Amino acid sequence: MDQRRGTLLDVTDLRVIFHTYRGTIKALNGVQLWLNHGERLGIVGESGCGKSVTSLALMQLIEQPGEMIGGRIFFDGHILNELDESQLDGIRGKDMATIFQEPVAALNPVMRVGYQIAENIIQKSGNAGSRKINEDVGKMLSTVGLDPNRTMRLYPHQLSGGMAQRVMIAMALSARPKLLIADEPTSALDVTIQAQILELLDDLVREFDYSTILITHDMGVAASFCDKVAVMYAGNTVEYATTTEIFHNPLHPYARGLFRAVPRMGNSDELETIPGVVPDLVNPPPGCRFHPRCRHAMPECKASFPPFLEIEPGHFVACYCFVNKG
Ligand SMILES: Nc1ncnc2c1ncn2[C@@H]1O[C@H](COP(=O)(O)OP(=O)(O)OP(=O)(O)O)[C@@H](O)[C@H]1O
Ligand code: SF4
Numbered sequence: 502m503d504q505r506r507g508t509l510l511d512v513t514d515l516r517v518i519f520h521t522y523r524g525t526i527k528a529l530n531g532v533q534l535w536l537n538h539g540e541r542l543g544i545v546g547e548s549g550c551g552k553s554v555t556s557l558a559l560m561q562l563i564e565q566p567g568e569m570i571g572g573r574i575f576f577d578g579h580i581l582n583e584l585d586e587s588q589l590d591g592i593r594g595k596d597m598a599t600i601f602q603e604p605v606a607a608l609n610p611v612m613r614v615g616y617q618i619a620e621n622i623i624q625k626s627g628n629a630g631s632r633k634i635n636e637d638v639g640k641m642l643s644t645v646g647l648d649p650n651r652t653m654r655l656y657p658h659q660l661s662g663g664m665a666q667r668v669m670i671a672m673a674l675s676a677r678p679k680l681l682i683a684d685e686p687t688s689a690l691d692v693t694i695q696a697q698i699l700e701l702l703d704d705l706v707r708e709f710d711y712s713t714i715l716i717t718h719d720m721g722v723a724a725s726f727c728d729k730v731a732v733m734y735a736g737n738t739v740e741y742a743t744t745t746e747i748f749h750n751p752l753h754p755y756a757r758g759l760f761r762a763v764p765r766m767g768n769s770d771e772l773e774t775i776p777g778v779v780p781d782l783v784n785p786p787p788g789c790r791f792h793p794r795c796r797h798a799m800p801e802c803k804a805s806f807p808p809f810l811e812i813e814p815g816h817f818v819a820c821y822c823f824v825n826k827g
């Protein structure tokens with residue numbers, strides 16, 4: 502029987518490789534993610550763990566030299582990896598929209614902002630007449646806190662980083678997507694602007710009840726923004742739980758290291774770091790990819806990847822410490 506873990510999204514065993522001159526990069530090695538309508542999921546993990554590749558794969562935007570070699574992406578009644586390009590075009594940017602880390606780079610440098618948002622609206626919702634489109638563009642810009650008349654006429658290079666990210670948010674939300682994917686949406690911005698953009702996203706997601714995936718390095722952001730968190734390590738989901746559960750009771754040794762590395766109010770203990778670095782994914786360690794860095798590694802950890810098991814209701818982990826050996 503098909504048992505879906507999320508009503509809107511359920512990603513099972515997602516595998517992606519990149520063919521490069523150095524060899525095959527085994528970037529995603531069995532990612533598991535799910536999300537219910539109206540929920541916010543955070544994806545956390547060190548640099549190179551596969552967070553951005555996961556978001557591209559969700560949009561079915563893995564291109565050469567990349568290849569999706571396994572897995573299934575259920576989204577809103579469709580199996581995305583079984584659809585053709587024209588069917589995907591009807592979903593991408595419409596039902597599923599993305600906000601990227603580098604907003605200026607994602608905008609067309611030779612087109613005014615108003616024109617780009619208008620094009621986006623027309624593409625996703627059909628031509629509704631120029632007057633109506635202009636009104637809609639203005640409304641979207643006001644919604645993200647920008648002066649519509651002034652901003653519409655600007656070119657991307659005339660926008661500050663914070664303004665450009667607001668424009669990207671306006672574009673992403675103009676089609677009222679069912680799922681918004683934000684890949685490190687604030688990491689290119691300075692700290693005060695980061696806080697403003699996150700507050701804006703938080704307000705909009707709350708007001709319009711968007712389901713959201715937020716990819717972030719910042720555990721504080723994940724804690725304040727997300728309902729659930731998936732921890733990725735070297736191409737695998739190693740833990741998945743509610744935000745409260747994962748912050749108070751992280752189980753996977755990598756997640757424990759990650760959450761212990763977060764400064765907490767009133768805790769003067771020295772912060773712990775995780776020794777070593779994310780492995781080279783051309784030649785990843787066999788079995789559990791975390792074993793060279795893990796204090797708890799056992800012989801079986803090197804032999805095969807641990808099963809991803811539900812240890813407590815809604816709390817999943819992939820680690821041999823939690824496999825019942827009885
Ligand atoms: N176009 C590509 N060609 C070759 N390898 C790629 C490509 N895109 C990603 N990779 C590889 O896939 C792996 C995962 O990369 P990804 O960008 O998803 O990491 P990330 O978790 O988003 O890191 P960061 O936090 O730095 O953004 C890395 O080993 C990366 O080098
Ligand atoms: S499976 Fe083994 S190596 Fe991997 S995290 Fe668990 S104890 Fe450590």
Ligand SMILES: [Mg+2]
Nearest residue numbers: 552553554684
């Ligand atoms: Mg990334």
